[in-house]
Amino acid sequence: MNTIADRISRHLLKRIRRLAVLELYQRASDVGLLTINFPFGEKKQGIAWQVSGFAASGLAGDTDRARRLVGRALKRAPTTLHDGFVDHDGGEPINRMAIEMSGSEPVYQVKPKHVSAGAKPAQRKKARSVAIYPMLSRQLNSPSMFALLREFLPPPNPMQVAVALLIARAVGESVTDLDQLLDVLMRRNPVILLKIPVTGFERQFGAMLEEALIAPFFAELTDIRGDRPLSERFRDTRPEMRKRKIVTASGRNVSDLTRRNLTRYLSTAILGDAAPLVIVDETSAPARPEITAVSDIVLQCAGIDQALITDLLHVCLGIPASESCSIMETMCLDPNCLGVDDLGLAVRPGRTAKTVLGLLASLAEAAGADENEDDDKKVRKGRSSNPLSAFRDKPKNTPIDMILPEIEPSTDAAADKPNSVISGMAGEATTTASAHHVRSLRVEHLSGYGEARPWALDLKDDLALWREGALGWHEMSTKLMLSGPPGTGKTTFARALCNTIQVPLIVTSVASWLEPGFLGDVLQQMSQVFETAREHAPCIVFIDELDAIGSRGGGRGGDDRNEHYWTTLITRLLELLDGALKTEGIIVFAATNLPDRIDPALLRSGRLEKHVIIPPPDAHALAGILAHHLGSDLASVLASAPEHAEPGPERKATHTLLSVPVHSKSSEADAAAGKGSAHV
Template identity: 40%
Template sequence: MDRLSSFLLRRLAHVEHRAVRRLAVRNGLLTMSTAIIDGYVIGRFSPAFDPSHLCGNADRDQQWVGDHLAGFLIEAPQDGHGRPVLVPAVPVWPAYLARRSANEADTNTATLAYAVRVVAEAGYCPSVKHMVTLLLLAAALEQSGVTLRDLSTVLRQPAPVFSVAVLADGFERALPQLIEDTDLVPYGPYNSMAADFAFTDDLWRWVDAETRRIFLQIPAGETNRPSRAALRGQLLRALANGTPVLAVSEAHNGVPDQVDLTCDIRLTGAGIDRLLIADLLEAVYGSEAVMRHDSSIAKLDAGALTLDDLAIAIRPGRPILSSLDALAGLAALNREDKEDGNADKNAGASRRLITQSPSERREQASRDGGNTGDRTASTSTSSSKGKAKWKSKPTGAEVIQPKPVDDASAPTAPPVLRVETLTGYGAAKDWALGLKVDLADYLGGELSWSQMSTKLLLSGPPGTGKTTFARALCNTLQIPLVVTSVSTWLQGEYLHDVLDRMADTFAEARTRAPSVLFIDEIDGIGQRAPASRSYSDYWNACVNKLLELLDGAIKTDGVIVIGATNRPSEIDEAIRRSGRLETHIEIPRPDIPTLAGILAHHLGSDLDAVTVSDTQIGGQP
């Protein structure tokens, strides 16, 4: 292992141990006092528990701390949005453990230092994925001739721009996670803001009880990369505000041109090789273990492994031979998948695109496009019906045609459901009737589509009739209704299948224009999340795709879009901004007059029989 890699790994372990000590102070397991030495503020940690509980054996003492004081070494629980839930300020101190008095005179500083070190080691959980990401970054620094001093100098400047291209599957997601999860990068901590359709003007943000520096993360994957015009606007805002910009790619030509031409630091590096795996194993197991198994390491197919493979195969405490066997098996499976033209059918749940890297997605897409002839040949014996089913991608949407409202041929039929006959819809009914007038003017050429209110967010408790409103609007406007839901979109096996379902649904509505597109459970699309959150690239891509479809390059003229939800607060703010679902109407629970109107509508002609008095049907007066 070279000096730079060794230094960065030691630095990572140092900041992680420091984070554990600070967490222990917040939770009351350690105490800290400060002193100023040579102009520097120095923190001195001391245990809040009686160190006599420790026996002096480091392994046994770390196990004891984990058994009895683990609650003091974890963060407070958070909800689905990363916000802390309401919990006591600190964990409850075990009644059978003695505390160390704050004013207790203890001259044995070595004992106190040992207790603090045991606490830090007990709470330290090394991340193999962070370690391999750091090793790849160190190799890119060496290859590009960039020193740590250069990086530090550029980071001090306002609005620094960095471009990092490393040929390793999973690196595009792993590097922002490393920056956010650790304090390794100076002048932080940092919090990423994805370069999508919305951006903040804040240079700093209060996150998890600390001030974090915002940096703009440029996605290089083709799936979730914003358009060139949108990216230019985001860069202008970021650089004007002094925000750092980071573009990470898993291909040497994957960084957007706007960033590549204006970056201050450009790093390029190779992918995962046997030398990098040997360095990673040395960091986890030691140099002697690596030397004993160097022949097994030399036989590994390192080029077929991803960062996720290394993270699940190499784990501290696991025998090195088990890790090597797992790496060999994973490499063989990955190689088979890449050589198999039908890998998407045989890979299974572990190869779902929700955990695939952007480079794997691009490779699979190119494979699918390049093997069309082979796939057609392999299915030549299939029926024509089977071929048509393979070529078309069903969206799962249901198309409902409007019912004629002036059908006098069936006088006994129940009345047609229309907005005019609905009760209790308030502002939603007014919006629909106004839209009816505007649609007539639009069809007559007197009004442009952009002048109409054609996008609506409809919310309300379950059972308040949001779907009924969409069906009634279809009959009132006498145009087709295309019904879908976010859960229908998410039935796609891979991310590109989900995005294709979304785009195809809008395309289907456009082919039937003028039409109504009703999207149920629209809160299921979620909210955009920082890169450090699990599967953030998957959900961010879904949100960005919906934003693009609502107000992107492909206009939705002729399509009335209605999104329905029981939880409007769970929808990303950008979806509710101007030009998208900006009109928000809530349907309340029905009151007594509304319930009477609903019953009257459904009873129809039977209402007279229900309300007739007893005397009229022969009852006693």
């Protein structure tokens, strides 16, 4: 390891050690061994620990007794010592300490007082107690307490140590002068690309960033796509600490982005608030040219090798490098396939070098078999020049269906051409046929949608002006929510809107978002829907069953154990809906049966601000529905109607149908449909 890599590794290992010490002191304060003071008024500014009065007097005795009492309070045993376990402040290995007291010598050095043989047993016991436990006049001081506590530090986390060693190696192989690295880090918006092909490196690196194990501050990670954080954590683990913002990008997540979206995300990050952009790529594929162009510095190295495993075992388990090397020479171990999580499974306290290396060899063999299987799947999958292959390449569980609009008919025959459906799960375009002549499904032909119908027709006109550049997207009303009982035609309106304004329709639902279950996967599903809509803008996003997402702060029977889960979902949806710039080119149409369960924030201005309630159909609406579905068969059906007398409502509906002209495409037919409820 060269000088730069050696300096970086020592620095990062000391930071790991420092965090372990701080967590140990916090644990000691929780059990009453230490007291916490805030010299500057709050925890974010700084913390000062000192030995508590109870511990100062209660532990001022025999060393072994004090060690047993501390271990019982902390519920852990002293750590096995080894050379790689370096103290964070003094830079020296931990040594067993002698308990000292304020203004006195160590207890074990106190000479017992001479007691005459003729003294009473009680006097001899009292004299011996004063000699060994002089607690009445002397107390344990804070430095001695800290030294005693550090004997109970847990061994280093092998995953954190492995990431630290990989970072140090990347810096050592990519930077010839540390001043060059410091110059980049001091810029307003530095962009650092860290490319290390080790599975699990991205997630562990993000977690260490948040815990101040890499940078000298606690970090708040923000993904450039608004996706899951790099650490894959969604709960703030240290809300009481002051944090700095770091924008991150995952090489795995940006690999499937289009060039347009990737450049937009990168430019927004580097031209926004003053914050570093850290791009971490654990894939073996070359970095994309857009990422290479934006990076101020590129830090890269190879994956895990035998030298790194040797250093890891020395730091975590105290195993000499010569012993590890001699064992690896006699066994077949290919560590290139190992991931960060594999190291965490095998490198455990109390295990010998032979045991650990044997486990790593079996894990590497299993990982290599999985990697070959994945490569075979990629070869069989192949690539297609079809423009719809982008949908087929998506995972099978992607809940995205895209419906293409019908082409404006020039003749009656053309009007009967059905919709084409592109399914993100099936990956194929399908076409359905009609058995009889029915009017094409358009908003102009629907009955009884109230304010939703003129809203759609106005949107059609505004969209034409927007395409010409005469109208801004923020000046248009592009978000609507329909509510009503099941079967009132909310989904039908979405398909009709697609045909009327001639833009694609993406069909999704809250239920399909929630299908994966895990919060990170659900958020990714939601973001993917809107990302697909941006790629095909202008486009309609139809969200069905919106009430399933619920409302923040209630509505689930008083059970708030999963409140964080639902609050995060609603917050993400608010982010996706908020602002004309984020949703330019995206028309959002939502449907619900229970509008009272919708979070009020979703209905505010700029989001689903237009709300139309659809009641059950009345006689006029039913007449329009039947006229639409019967189409050219309307005249023959009416001719077969019985002549006998009918009750009032049925007679009224029949007369309404009789008033509908046979040529159902005329404007008179639409007027005859009345102002009733929705088209079913």
